[in-house]
Amino acid sequence: MPLAILISLAVAYGLMVIGAGPxxxxxxxxxxxxxxxxxxxxxxxxxxYGIIELINFAHGEIFMVGSFVCWWLxxxxxxxxxxxxxxxxxxxxxxAFTVSMVTMGVVGxxxxxxxxxxxxxxxxLAPLITAIGVSFILQNLVFVMISNSIVTVPQIIPNPLIQxxxxxxxxxxxxxxxxxxxxxxALHLFIQRTRxxxxxxxxxxDRDAAQIMGVNINSTIALxxxxxxxxxxAAGVVQGLYFGVTVFNIGFQAGLxxxxxxxLGGIGNTTGAAIGGFVIGFIEVLASxxxxxRWSEAAVFTTLVLVLIFRPTGILGQQLADRA
Amino acid sequence: xSAATSRLGGVRGFSSRHQSTSIVLVVxxxxxxxxxxxxxxxxxxxxxxxxFVGGFAAAGVFVLLALGLNVVVGFAGLLxxxxxxxxxxxxxxxxxxxxxxxxxxIPFWPMLLVGALVAAVFGVLLGAPTLRLRGDYLAIxxxxxxxxxxxxxxxxxxxxxxxxxxxxxxxPNALGLFGINGFGFTNPWPYYLTIVAIITVVVxxxxxxxxxxxxxxxxxxxxxxxxxxxxxxxxITTKLLAFSIGASTAGLxxxxxxxxxxxxxxxxxxxxxxxxxxxxVVLGGMGNxxxxxxxALIIYELQSQGLxxxxxxxxxxxxxxxxxxPITINIGAINFLNYQYLLYGLALVIMMxxxxxxxxxxxxxxxxxxxxxxxxxxxxxxxxxxxPSQEGGD
Numbered sequence: 001m002p003l004a005i006l007i008s009l010a011v012a013y014g015l016m017v018i019g020a021g022p023x024x025x026x027x028x029x030x031x032x033x034x035x036x037x038x039x040x041x042x043x044x045x046x047x048x049y050g051i052i053e054l055i056n057f058a059h060g061e062i063f064m065v066g067s068f069v070c071w072w073l074x075x076x077x078x079x080x081x082x083x084x085x086x087x088x089x090x091x092x093x094x095x096a097f098t099v100s101m102v103t104m105g106v107v108g109x110x111x112x113x114x115x116x117x118x119x120x121x122x123x124x125l126a127p128l129i130t131a132i133g134v135s136f137i138l139q140n141l142v143f144v145m146i147s148n149s150i151v152t153v154p155q156i157i158p159n160p161l162i163q164x165x166x167x168x169x170x171x172x173x174x175x176x177x178x179x180x181x182x183x184x185x186a187l188h189l190f191i192q193r194t195r196x197x198x199x200x201x202x203x204x205x206d207r208d209a210a211q212i213m214g215v216n217i218n219s220t221i222a223l224x225x226x227x228x229x230x231x232x233x234a235a236g237v238v239q240g241l242y243f244g245v246t247v248f249n250i251g252f253q254a255g256l257x258x259x260x261x262x263x264l265g266g267i268g269n270t271t272g273a274a275i276g277g278f279v280i281g282f283i284e285v286l287a288s289x290x291x292x293x294r295w296s297e298a299a300v301f302t303t304l305v306l307v308l309i310f311r312p313t314g315i316l317g318q319q320l321a322d323r324a
Numbered sequence: 325x326s327a328a329t330s331r332l333g334g335v336r337g338f339s340s341r342h343q344s345t346s347i348v349l350v351v352x353x354x355x356x357x358x359x360x361x362x363x364x365x366x367x368x369x370x371x372x373x374x375x376f377v378g379g380f381a382a383a384g385v386f387v388l389l390a391l392g393l394n395v396v397v398g399f400a401g402l403l404x405x406x407x408x409x410x411x412x413x414x415x416x417x418x419x420x421x422x423x424x425x426x427x428x429x430i431p432f433w434p435m436l437l438v439g440a441l442v443a444a445v446f447g448v449l450l451g452a453p454t455l456r457l458r459g460d461y462l463a464i465x466x467x468x469x470x471x472x473x474x475x476x477x478x479x480x481x482x483x484x485x486x487x488x489x490x491x492x493x494x495x496p497n498a499l500g501l502f503g504i505n506g507f508g509f510t511n512p513w514p515y516y517l518t519i520v521a522i523i524t525v526v527v528x529x530x531x532x533x534x535x536x537x538x539x540x541x542x543x544x545x546x547x548x549x550x551x552x553x554x555x556x557x558x559x560i561t562t563k564l565l566a567f568s569i570g571a572s573t574a575g576l577x578x579x580x581x582x583x584x585x586x587x588x589x590x591x592x593x594x595x596x597x598x599x600x601x602x603x604x605v606v607l608g609g610m611g612n613x614x615x616x617x618x619x620a621l622i623i624y625e626l627q628s629q630g631l632x633x634x635x636x637x638x639x640x641x642x643x644x645x646x647x648x649x650p651i652t653i654n655i656g657a658i659n660f661l662n663y664q665y666l667l668y669g670l671a672l673v674i675m676m677x678x679x680x681x682x683x684x685x686x687x688x689x690x691x692x693x694x695x696x697x698x699x700x701x702x703x704x705x706x707x708x709x710x711x712p713s714q715e716g717g718d
Contacts, residue, residue, distance in 0.1 A: 055460045115673050126676045128403050128463055129606055133672030136599060140666035148662070252595065256471060259464055294479050301468040308461055309453045 005275070012282050019289035025167065027289050033173045033242060035281020036180035040235035041258035042265070042273040042280075043187060044108075044228030050204045050268030051224045052120065057131040058111060060255015061138035062104050062229045066236020067246035068142055069100040071153045074240075082158040092156060100237045101230035108229025109222050117218070135251075142248040150247045153240035176238050183234060184274050187227065191270060200224055204268065253297065257284070260304040266314030275315060344528045351524045355517075370629055378512035383624035384519030385581050389597075390604040390620035391526055391613065392573025397602070398611035398686075399539065400566035401546030402455075403463040406470020407601050410571040412477060412593035413446050414439040414578020416484070419588045422494035425485060432496035436522070436579050443575025447568035455563040470598050478590040489589030496583050515584050522580060523617070526573060530613050533569070542566055596665060600627075603668040606675055609682025618684055623668075631660040 012031070016024040041063050048056045073096055083089040115134050119127040157172045191197035199220045202210040211217050239254075240246055261280045265272025280300055287296035307314065339346040361367055362376035371379075389411060396404045417439040421430040430438075454465045477484045484490070496518065533539050541562045544552035553559050582588050600623070608619020638660070675682065 053460070055464055115677070118677055122676075122680065123401075124460070125397070125401055125403055125610075126680050128460060129602070130673050130676040132405065132599065132602065133669045133676070136665050136669030137673065140663070140669060144662050144666060253471075256464075256468055260468075263461075263464075294475075297475055298472050298479075301472050304468055305453065305465060308457055308465060312457060312461070 008279075012286070015286055016289060019286065027285055029169055029173045029177075031282045031285035032278065033176045033281070034284060035278035036176050037235045037238050037242070037277075038254070038258045038261050038280045039274045039277025040180055040183065040231045040238070041254060042261035042277045043184070043270055044232045045255075045259050046262040046265070046267055046270055046273035047200075047224050047228045049262065050270075051200060051221055052116070054116060054127050054131065055259065056116075056228075057128070057255065058134040058138060059228070059232055060251035060253075060258065061135050062108060062251070063232040063236045063239070063254055063258075064246065064248065064251030065107065065138055065142060066100045066104045066233035067153065067239045067250065068146060068151075068236070069103050069233065070096050070237040070240040071151050071246055072146075073099055074154045074156060079154040079156050081154060081156070083156045084158060089156060089158075096237050096241075097234055100233040102233075104233030104236070105226040105230035108225040108232075111229075112222055112225040117221075135255075139248055139251060147248065150245050153244050153246055155241060155244045157241055172242055176242055179234070179238070183231060184270075187231070187270060190227075196220070196223060257297075257300050260300050260307075263304060263312075264307050264314055266316040269314065269316050272314050272316035343531055347528050347531065348524060351520060351527070355520050359516075370633060374512055377516045379625070379628055380621075381512050381515040381519050381584065382628070383621050384516070384523055385577050385584075386601065386604060386624045387523055387617050387620040388519070388526060388577035388580070389574055389601040390608065390616045391523070391530060392570045392577070393601045394570075394605050394608075394610065394613065394616040395530065395533075395542075395573065396566050396570035397605050398609075398616065399534065399542040399546070400563060401542075402563060402566060403460075404466045404567070404570065405463050405595075405598055405602070406450075406466035406468070406473070407570070407574055408593045408595065408597035409466075409470045409473035410443040410447060410574035411578045411581070411597060412473050412588075412590075413571075414443045414575030415582040415588045415593070416477060416490070416578075417442045417575070418579040418582040419490040419493050422583075423490050424492045425490045429494055432494070432579070432583050436576055439579035440572040440575040443578065444568040444572035447571030448564055451564045451567035452560075455560055455567065467595075470595055474590040474593050477593075484590070487589065487591075489587060489592075491587045493582050493586045493588065495586060515580075519580055522576060526576070527613060527617065534613065538562065538565060599665065599668065603672055605682075606672055607683055609684040609686060612682065612684055612686035615682055615684025615686065619682065627661075627664050631664060635660040 013024065013028055016028045016031075020027045041059065044059050044062070045056060048054060048059070074092070077092070079092070083092060111134055115130050116127055119130060155172075157175060159170050159172060161168045161170055162174060191200060199210065199215045200223065202213065202215055203217060203220045203224075207217055210220075236246075239250070257280050258277065261276035262273045263276070264279055265274065265276030267273075280303075283299055283303060284296045287293055287299050292299075358380050359373060359377055362371070362373045367376070370376075389407065392410075393404060393407050396402050396407070418432070418435050420426050421428050421435050421438070422432065450466070450469050454462055457465075477489075478486055481487075496514070541552065541557045544555065544557060545559060545562055549559055552562075601620075604620040604623050605616050607623060608617070609615030679685075
């Protein structure tokens with residue numbers, strides 16, 4: 001698999017060179033950064049789907065609210081531009097990510113408790129409709145209570161070009177990519193190596209059997225929602241810091257794309273979701289590099305349909321996508 | 325069912341023996357009553373009768389959308405979140421056939437059927453590859469489709485005139501009936517009567533379908549796909565028919581909508597339209613034709629009249645401004661129309677939790693939704709397990 005990833009990256013870079021010429025490297029890094037955001041969101045989709053087989057339509061809105069938490073925190077603290085003092089910068093970043101991730105994690109748990117858990121044994125249509133409802137509630141709460149237009153998030157990370165060997169990369173891109181990889185690695189270790197992670201895996205495989213073996217199903221599912229939503233909250237902060245803007249309806253498109261990423265990677269599979277996120281990032285940036293940027297959504301959606309038709313288990317999916 | 329069949333006397337008996345006649349009778353009564361309501365206080369203070377009739381004609385579009393979506397969601401149990409796409413396709417079909425943009429001027433009435441057919445074809449095109457997948461994937465694919473169709477109408481500006489849309493769409497003409505042609509911007513009555521006629525035909529057809537072999541196949545499919553398949557139901561064809569019949573109803577609504585507004589633009593067909601139709605179906609009662617129609621009419625009037633009146637009422641009260649961190653609450657300045665989708669969202673969640681069968685439930689659907697599956701009871705069977713209000717914290 002590492003070889004396959006390297007080959008794909010090389011092909012992507014080649015396409016960037018064809019499309020963007022001298023800006024190839026910049027666009028390549030841009031794609032990685034956007035892909036990291038989608039990957040972080042996709043992880044939440046795939047974890048929730050893996051464990052309770054629900055498409056959590058509200059997940060994209062969690063990402064959106066996370067970006068608003070970041071906006072609120074930074075503007076309340078009085079920041080308006082880059083923070084030059086590295087110590088202060090790190091402190092503020094840690095604070096922003098902690099606050100947003102914990103807040104969104106708690107929001108995710110509350111949503112699960114109030115809206116999804118009572119319907120766990122209901123016909124499948126019911127929780128799906130509830131999820132759509134929750135998504136609209138979150139989106140419109142922000143719309144009516146906070147802002148009905150684009151808000152500007154202070155871009156606190158200074159933006160010099162850093163030279164690493166032949167690669168020149170902006171600080172923010174480096175930060176986002178590294179952060180995403182660290183979070184993914186931490187998630188992977190958590191799921192594979194800890195007791196709680198094992199509980200999550202066993203619940204995903206067979207909820208009843210896991211319960212018989214002493215796993216507390218409710219708290220395990222709540223934990224899954226907490227982690228997934230916290231990752232979306234982190235993605236929201238990244239959105240704010242990287243793009244410097246957010247708006248109440250940003251979660252819808254982002255959610256759709258991240259879900260595509262999750263399906264692309266094989267739903268229920270966290271590694272797959274991460275890879276899928278980066279693939280979507282590349283599809284989107286390549287579309288704009290080749291001058292068809294306004295069709296990027298159509299391209300992503302077409303990808304989704306093609307994957308569902310020809311390989312519904314995704315790139316890595318071991319799980320059967322259409323098990324009854 | 326035995327209790328139901330024993331009550332075949334009286335009104336119920338008549339309505340089940342003369343279904344189409346009763347539908348026509350009910351529609352005639354409602355058609356006459358609705359404009360009369362607008363003359364009674366307090367409703368008469370909200371606008372002129374013409375405003376009301378125009379509003380009812382616009383509401384009729386959503387009644388049609390809800391009826392069509394009900395076939396997909398209520399009858400067949402498939403979640404279609406991109407329903408507005410078929411509405412858009414119907415509307416653009418008529419826009420192409422009768423506007424200066426293409427120079428064509430095909431009359432409205434045949435285009436109703438053509439619009440429905442074109443939408444149905446797109447329903448099949450979208451459904452054929454995706455209906456093999458399980459329901460959740462269908463939801464997300466239709467969601468994507470609903471997003472993409474307006475984007476296509478927006479971006480393919482050479483063929484669709486982009487953001488500005490297609491204007492100057494011909495209004496219907498009454499085929500010279502009675503020697504007059506009353507359709508115009510100032511007179512809502514012909515539109516009102518036209519949409520009522522369309523709805524009547526659709527409702528009669530839907531009732532026939534519901535009781536047909538296909539309608540029963542939909543129910544079987546919804547309740548247990550595996551069992552339905554093993555009883556010889558072709559699940560793909562059955563789902564495709566639900567999907568395309570639902571789409572064709574949206575196509576009808578689209579043609580009427582384009583003719584009434586005389587303008588189509590991509591932003592009229594966003595996700596909020598699909599979402600509104602879904603809220604109407606869920607609130608009205610999935611699977612219940614009358615319930616869905618009533619739900620659509622009530623919701624449409626609440627959103628177009630109720631919220632406006634509530635706003636002007638609250639503005640009269642002097643409520644102090646409250647600030648909580650980033651959130652400012654100024655009840656006096658609230659534009660209640662902005663709360664429309666928040667309320668729909670709340671309504672969807674609350675309905676699903678408390679009354680999943682809707683306000684006007686179909687009998688079968690209520691039984692189905694209140695059923696507790698036996699398989700996941702590891703603890704002692706609890707007769708209230710399906711009832712969320714009984715679930716304690718743990």
